[in-house]
Amino acid sequence: xxxxxxxxxxxxxxxxxxxxxxxxxxxxxxxxxxxxxxxxxxxxxxxxxxxxxxxxxxxxxxxxxxxxxxxxxxxxxxxxxxxxxxxxxxxxxxxxxxxxxxxxxxxxxxxxxxxxxxxxxxxxxxxxxxxxxxxxxxxxxxxxxxxxxxxxxxxxxxxxxxxxxxxxxxxxxxxxxxxxxxxxxxxxxxxxxxxxxxxxxxxxxxxxxxxxxxxxxxxxxxxxxxxxxxxxxxxxxxxxxxxxxxxxxxxxxxxxxxxxxxxxxxxxxxxxxxxxxxxxxxxxxxxxxxxxxxxxxxxxxxxxxxxxxxxxxxxxxxxxxxxxxxxxxxxxxxxxxxxxxxxxxxxxxxxxxxxxxxxxxxxxxxxxxxxxxxxxxxxxxxxxxxxxxxxxxxxxxxxxxxxxxxxxxxxxxxxxxxxxxxxxxxxx
Amino acid sequence: xxxxxxxxxxxxxxxxxxxxxxxxxxxxxxxxxxxxxxxxxxxxxxxxxxxxxxxxxxxxxxxxxxxxxxxxxxxxxxxxxxxxxxxxxxxxxxxxxxxxxxxxxxxxxxxxxxxxxxxxxxxxxxxxxxxxxxxxxxxxxxxxxxxxxxxxxxxxxxxxxxxxxxxxxxxxxxxxxxxxxxxxxxxxxxxxxxxxxxxxxxxxxxxxxxxxxxxxxxxxxxxxxxxxxxxxxxxxxxxxxxxxxxxxxxxxxxxxxxxxxxxxxxxxxxxxxxxxxxxxxxxxxxxxxxxxxxxxxxxxxxxxxxxxxxxxxxxxxxxxxxxxxxxxxxxxxxxxxxxxxxxxxxxxxxxxxxxxxxxxxxxxxxxxxxxxxxxxxxxxxxxxxxxxxxxxxxxxxxxxxxxxxxxxxxxxxxxxxxxxxxxxxxxx
Numbered sequence: 001x002x003x004x005x006x007x008x009x010x011x012x013x014x015x016x017x018x019x020x021x022x023x024x025x026x027x028x029x030x031x032x033x034x035x036x037x038x039x040x041x042x043x044x045x046x047x048x049x050x051x052x053x054x055x056x057x058x059x060x061x062x063x064x065x066x067x068x069x070x071x072x073x074x075x076x077x078x079x080x081x082x083x084x085x086x087x088x089x090x091x092x093x094x095x096x097x098x099x100x101x102x103x104x105x106x107x108x109x110x111x112x113x114x115x116x117x118x119x120x121x122x123x124x125x126x127x128x129x130x131x132x133x134x135x136x137x138x139x140x141x142x143x144x145x146x147x148x149x150x151x152x153x154x155x156x157x158x159x160x161x162x163x164x165x166x167x168x169x170x171x172x173x174x175x176x177x178x179x180x181x182x183x184x185x186x187x188x189x190x191x192x193x194x195x196x197x198x199x200x201x202x203x204x205x206x207x208x209x210x211x212x213x214x215x216x217x218x219x220x221x222x223x224x225x226x227x228x229x230x231x232x233x234x235x236x237x238x239x240x241x242x243x244x245x246x247x248x249x250x251x252x253x254x255x256x257x258x259x260x261x262x263x264x265x266x267x268x269x270x271x272x273x274x275x276x277x278x279x280x281x282x283x284x285x286x287x288x289x290x291x292x293x294x295x296x297x298x299x300x301x302x303x304x305x306x307x308x309x310x311x312x313x314x315x316x317x318x319x320x321x322x323x324x325x326x327x328x329x330x331x332x333x334x335x336x337x338x339x340x341x342x343x344x345x346x347x348x349x350x351x352x353x354x355x356x357x358x359x360x361x362x363x364x365x366x367x368x369x370x371x372x373x374x375x376x377x378x379x380x381x382x383x384x385x386x387x388x389x390x391x392x393x394x395x396x397x398x399x400x401x402x403x404x405x406x407x408x409x410x411x412x413x414x415x416x417x418x419x420x421x422x423x424x425x426x427x428x
Numbered sequence: 429x430x431x432x433x434x435x436x437x438x439x440x441x442x443x444x445x446x447x448x449x450x451x452x453x454x455x456x457x458x459x460x461x462x463x464x465x466x467x468x469x470x471x472x473x474x475x476x477x478x479x480x481x482x483x484x485x486x487x488x489x490x491x492x493x494x495x496x497x498x499x500x501x502x503x504x505x506x507x508x509x510x511x512x513x514x515x516x517x518x519x520x521x522x523x524x525x526x527x528x529x530x531x532x533x534x535x536x537x538x539x540x541x542x543x544x545x546x547x548x549x550x551x552x553x554x555x556x557x558x559x560x561x562x563x564x565x566x567x568x569x570x571x572x573x574x575x576x577x578x579x580x581x582x583x584x585x586x587x588x589x590x591x592x593x594x595x596x597x598x599x600x601x602x603x604x605x606x607x608x609x610x611x612x613x614x615x616x617x618x619x620x621x622x623x624x625x626x627x628x629x630x631x632x633x634x635x636x637x638x639x640x641x642x643x644x645x646x647x648x649x650x651x652x653x654x655x656x657x658x659x660x661x662x663x664x665x666x667x668x669x670x671x672x673x674x675x676x677x678x679x680x681x682x683x684x685x686x687x688x689x690x691x692x693x694x695x696x697x698x699x700x701x702x703x704x705x706x707x708x709x710x711x712x713x714x715x716x717x718x719x720x721x722x723x724x725x726x727x728x729x730x731x732x733x734x735x736x737x738x739x740x741x742x743x744x745x746x747x748x749x750x751x752x753x754x755x756x757x758x759x760x761x762x763x764x765x766x767x768x769x770x771x772x773x774x775x776x777x778x779x780x781x782x783x784x785x786x787x788x789x790x791x792x793x794x795x796x797x798x799x800x801x802x803x804x805x806x807x808x809x810x811x812x813x814x815x816x817x818x819x820x821x822x823x824x825x826x827x828x829x830x831x832x833x834x835x836x837x838x839x840x841x842x843x844x845x846x847x848x849x850x851x852x853x854x855x856x
Contacts, residue, residue, distance in 0.1 A: 015757050018781045098802050104791060106801060113813050114783065194813055215643070215814050236836035243838035329443050340836075351831045353446045355542065363532060363834030372842070373534060373830070374526050374851035385541050385622055385827045386643045386815035399813045402801070403779045406791035408664035408768075410671035414800070423802035 001175070003185040006142060007115070007192035009172035014114040014140035014194070016170035022089040028135050028167035029085035033078045035163035036128070039155070040074060046155035047124070054148045069124045069152050077128040080377060084132045087376050090394040091138045097426035101419060104406040105426070110398045112138035114194035117186055118379075119144045119208065121200045124152040129377050130197075131160045131174055137397035140170070142186065142193070144177040154178075187212035197380055202307065217392060219383040221333035222252030223307050224365045227259040227324040227350070229341035234268040236362060237340045238275035243364035244338060245313050246279040252381060253336045253358075253368040256307055257314045259324045265292055265317050276313060284314040292317075304331040321346050325353045332356060334383045336368040336390075357383055357390035429603070431613040434570055435543070435620035437600035442542040442568035442622070444598035450517040456563050456595035457513035461506045463591035464556070467583070468502060474583035475552070482576045497552045497580050505556040508805060512560045515804050518822040519566045525854035529847060532834040533854070538826045540566035542622035545614055546807075547572045547636065549628045552580040557805050558625075559588045559602055565825040568598070570614065570621070572605040582606075615640035625808055630735065645820060647811040649761035650680030651735050652793045655687040655752040655778070657769035662696040664790060665768045666703035671792040672766060673741050674707040680809060681764045681786075681796040684735055685742045687752045693720055693745050704741060712742040720745075732759040749774055753781045760784060762811045764796040764818075785811055785818035 001009070036043070047069040054067055093110040100106055116139050120126045127145055134141040145153040153176065161174045177183060186193065190213045197217050198208045205220040226244050228237045244255035258276075260269060269292050273283055283298075284306075290297035299314050304327065306314055318324045321339075328337050338360035339350040347361035358368040368391060370378025375393030382388050388396035413419040429437070464471070475497040482495055521538040528534055544567050548554045555573055562569040573581040581604065589602045605611055614621065618641045625645050626636045633648040654672050656665045672683035686704075688697060697720050701711055711726075712734075718725035727742050732755065734742055746752045749767075756765050766788035767778040775789035786796040796819060798806025803821030810816050816824030841847040 015781070015783055018783060019777065100795070100800065100802065104795075111780075210641075213638075215812075217814075233836070239836050239838055243840050247839045247843065347833070349447065351829075352539075353443070355443055355446060356829065358830045358832065360832045361834065362836050363832050364838045366839035367528070367532075367832055367837070368830075372528065372839070372849065374528065374849065384643070386645075389827055390830045399817055401779075401784065402786045402796075402818045404786065404788045404791050404795055405775070406789065408661070408667050408790050409795070410667055410792045411675045411794035411800070412671050415675065421800065421802065 003177065003182045004189060006172075006175045006177070007186065007189045010115045010140045010142055010175060011192040013170040013172040014112065017112060017138045017140055017173060020138050020169070022092075024168040025089070025135055025138060026085045028164045028169050029081050029132060031163035031167040032132065032135070032160045033081040035159040036074060036078050036081070036156070039159040040071075043069060043074065043152065043155045043159070046151040050149055050151045059148060063148070066123045067146075067148055067152075073125050077125050080129060081132045084136050084377060087136065087394065090136065090398050094428055095400055097428065099422055099424040099426055100404075101409065101422050104404065104409045107403045107405075108400050109403055110400050113397060113399050115140045115142065115192055116195045116197060116397065117142040117144070117193050117214070119183060119196070119198045119200070121146045124149045124156055126199070127153050127156050128160065130379075131157070133377055133379060133394060133397060134174070135164055135169060137394050139397055140173045142175050142177060144183055150178060187214065190214045199380055215387070217382050217384065217388060217396065218380045219252060219333065219335060221305075221307055221383075222254070222335045223257065223305055223331065223333040224253055224255045224335050225257045225259055225328050225332055225337045226255045226365065227318075227328070227337070227339045228261060228264050228272070229321060229339055229343065229346050230261040230263045231342045231346075232261075232264055232340040233342060234271050237264075237268070238272050240338065240340050240362065240364050241272060242275050242279045242281075243366055245276065245281050246311060247364065247366050249311050250309050251366065253365050254309070255313065255338070255365045257304060257316065257331070259316055259318050259327060260289065261320060261324075262317050265289060269293060273315075280311050282312045284312060286314075286316045288317045289315045305333075307333075321349060325350060329353075329355050335381065336360065336365045338363060338365050357381070431605065431610045432617060434600075434603045434605070435614065435617045438543045438568045438570050438603060439620040441598040441600040442540065445540060445566045445568055445601060448566050448597070450520075452596040453517070453563055453566060454513045456592045456597050457509050457560060459591035459595040460560065460563070460588045461509040463587040464502060464506050464509070464584070467587040468499075471497060471502065471580065471583050471587070474579040478577055478579045487576060491576070494551045495574075495576055495580075501553050505553050508557060509560045512564050512805060515564065515822065518564065518826050522856055523828055525856065527850055527852040527854055528832075529837065529850050532832065532837045535831045535833075536828050537831055538828050541825060541827050543568045543570065543620055544623045544625060544825065545570040545572070545621050545642070547611060547624070547626045547628070549574045552577045552584055554627070555581050555584050556588065558807070559585070561805055561807060561822060561825060562602070563592055563597060565822050567825055568601045570603050570605060572611055572614075578606060615642065618642045627808055643815070645810050645812065645816060645824065646808045647680060647761065647763055649733075649735055649811075650682070650763045651685065651733055651759065651761040652681055652683045652763050653685045653687055653756050653760055653765045654683045654793065655746075655756070655765070655767045656689060656692050656700070657749060657767055657771065657774050658689040658691045659770045659774075660689075660692055660768040661770060662699050665692075665696070666700050668766065668768050668790065668792050669700060670703050670707045670709075671794055673704065673709050674739060675792065675794050677739050678737050679794065681793050682737070683741065683766070683793045685732060685744065685759070687744055687746050687755060688717065689748060689752075690745050693717060697721060701743075708739050710740045712740060714742075714744045716745045717743045733761075735761075749777060753778060757783050763809065764788065764793045766791060766793050785809070
């Protein structure tokens, strides 16, 4: 099938899926889990072939590890599908209800978005997770995985797609793209594709945002900050900064820039820098923080929109809370930013005024994650302000519609003044 | 100020407005209402000058009427501002709360979107409404009204802006663009503008959607349908169809296409067509409906994506519910579509499967409106599926953020297995 045919039939599947009930969707998730278990041998041999090619072509060790779809990953994928099945149905939730007049009732009800395209990099387990989220939320999907995982993805998609159709999902509810050219074509198909979810490098996401008119859910940068306020507890500050930076430095929610109140720095910057350096973090010190530590500054330019994704952190001294907020709003990527302070007023001011999806008080930036938030599986993290923001779970794959039921009610009766709206909220 | 300066200072205002409390915002609405009252003479003379120019240049009578900002419109604008003031604060609402662990609490809280640009056509009262919605929701705004209303808009914006600043809104919370060139520049400023809300002709909205990367909230087309099911009550069917088409045919929620079940048509199409024609509606009949009425068909092509915005309606016979749903999903604009039926099963199937923002059972499509829905004032009607859908009120001008409060909590403790998430929902 060509890309446009996949998009067109995917859209038709999405419209058919609008009518799916919970039983069918949950049965499809059970069927997918079963299909993965019984298809283990096919998956293993496809993955072995992908791994062999990848090793031959010299793929780096961490990428090889991400590419591997071993027994443990198979098991955790199966468990994830079953856990999704057991979550409440995100579709058909009554979000609000209002009696407009005696027999005229308005209901705001959650429903699927439609055809979603998800473009992700090498991890084949992402395919299983995405397919499960899509089935649970009654959407249709076009998936594009990494080239290195082509055989594994094909094996997984085949098993999952067939299991879904056998359980009652519409034909073409899932399809796979395999080349970059197909992705390029897809980006132009805004009449069919309702939402793009790209996961990958900053450059990759930025390119997709720039090239398509389809709404994009995701984030390009993760320039996260920790700000240590004047009254921060030094021990807590060290713990939160080290975790934010070093617990997993390649993650988008790892902190890149440390802002320190001058008064706190005078007392405790030495302790904080020692803790970071003990965790193998290399510091990029601004002139003032360097002077305080008796070192040479290594951060002398004024570009603070730095994303190291590595054991490296920029350090800047600030006059106080409002300078920190201003800095974060100017140079940050509106992802996740934390304050360490013992003042609830300072914390609330920080959390209100920092214009980011996730704003934390005395907690590590690394908590920004759908699993840690208890959202079930995660579609991604959005730094956009429309629709879903921050970690996005099943709810982010749903929209809502307004259902109005009457007995032949017409607007002319209200325009003439013969009838009047009652507008009584109906408790949910 | 240049457009980019307006956008930059508007963005700064939006970030300052993140910290506004309800008292300040509501005081600003009272101050605006008062300023309009005391500025009545200045507004009247500006409007008289606009009207004089417009008459001289031969503006059509309905447009002149929209341009007029007389005592009655002034009064209703003032009342609308005071009503907005008295609504609950849309910002700071707790949307969900979850205890991740003993002292680690996650709150999902509503907050303003940021800098919104609203581009509307000739009605100056729209400016007052938009400014009020923006102030109540804690956003900042760039407004562009119709050229014919330039003097009136300037007078209104001046009064409203100053009253807002005097009451505590940030400098540059509102600014006005006056030329098309400025709008063209604005469309490229996606680093500053968070949301575009265009209201106007189909071509105008479509152009804005095509030219800008800024998210757009609104709708280009209003191709709405009424479907008369086999078991519809003929009297109710006639009433709903006539109101949907003729109550105000220039509105986006007026119906354009009538789909009729063949069995119903055989019995009752004559009655429906008589009722429509009695309301001066000219029918574009497909060959089959024309034959049934003993007339010549006037709708012989296959393009059913017609938007008359006039006392004219296309008529097509269908085999049943699923054909009607398929037709609407293919040719409609996902705005508002209604079914007339006495079967609740048919109604639910229609409302679930029609992929539109507003889906109605036994009610006129003309109800799709923020005021009629009881949302307070309306920003616009969105046919997009992300963020807000259908009539959009104050809530559509808000997003949310995640606020996490801990006591120095770090992810390493959970990654090591030393601690475990509790994920207990906190009742709201």
